[in-house]
Amino acid sequence: MIKHSERLAATALRREQIDAGDYYIAKLGAGEVLRILDLEGNQAADTLFFCADDPAERYSATDTIREQGNVYLSAGSVLRSTLNRPMLEMVADTCGRHDTLGGACATESNTVRYDLEKRCMHACRDSWMLAITEHPEYGLSKRDIGHNINFFMNVPVTANGELSFADGISGAGKYVELKALVDTIVLISNCPQLNNPCNAYNPTPVECLIWAA
Template sequence: MKTSNLLPEQASARQVIDAGDYYIGKLLAGQTLRILDLEGNQAADTLFYSADDPSERYSAMDTIREQGNVYLTAGSVLRTNLNRPMLEITADTCGRHDTLGGACATESNTVRYSLEKRCMHACRDSWMLAVAEHPEYGIGKRDITHNINFFMNVPVTETGGLTFEDGISAPGKYVEMKALMDVVVLISNCPQLNNPCNGYDPTPVEILVWD
């Protein structure tokens, strides 16, 4: 884990994202983004795209292969599907972040929980709403691919399976990353009410940006 020396009062932008809400915006090369877990054990499902061409996007496969680790933390370099460096995690007080668990959707609600949970709000709904309300970013349904689950604890079992466990974050924990190219950031602050990792109580996160 690594702390940051950036001061919140010096941030050029700050915004609280309520549970179940989304954020979409541009981060310029050289700027630093912090995602702050305000109340603890909240999952921020995040996608990154090249601002110049959204068909170039964050790639879990390329990132995992190049760093030789399925988890993200300070020092991790997020890479695109063209294997170009996209962002570098420069500070992290949580410890690790999930690259494999994916985002909740109506389909996964059905499989993981029950048919009656199918229509409960999910992260993919938030992303689809974001791109529909902000066509200026040029992102569409086909661009919604694998994501990062910041603050989420998804251990890999000895047999290669995944389990969704209690969170390892806490109030005030954060992850911070520096943009290595101009990127579009798309976050769904997870609304999931059926996963015990957040105590069945989704909570807000805050984003901060420094120039």
């Protein structure tokens, strides 16, 4: 569902551009709003969410899909935790649909999907591991890497139940906004993938903006 925001960038508390292949990690207080902005279009932002008071409780694709009865995310979707607790609500979305099934690229999946020589290419799981290594203050470890959301990525489910990676449906300037319902750690890998045609083989920057509760 398309829903525009009335929030102005000039009133954001914080804003930061994330280059393709880089990561973003931050804490959202309950009530704060995060906007992920697709600056140039069709760029996947692979995102993980954790409850700040206990990161072992984290975003669950299973609980979220079951409770909303839809495999896609858009305005109105409530992201739920592994304890089935509401974590964040998508309060605005100008893209219309986001993937919660396709998972994140890794060196292993680069090998399987593309070619053995692609194994050593940078991947989103590498970015997450770098983030938690460089920021031990968030209390995250490798075992905390689980379900993720691919904001702006188009992964249709075919008639026979398979996943297909299709051309993106986002565009320059489109965004999604999420309101934290609990204190939340957000970890984003701005996907560096060079082998998938959905971004025209050209990963580009995204921007994160945060507004006060």
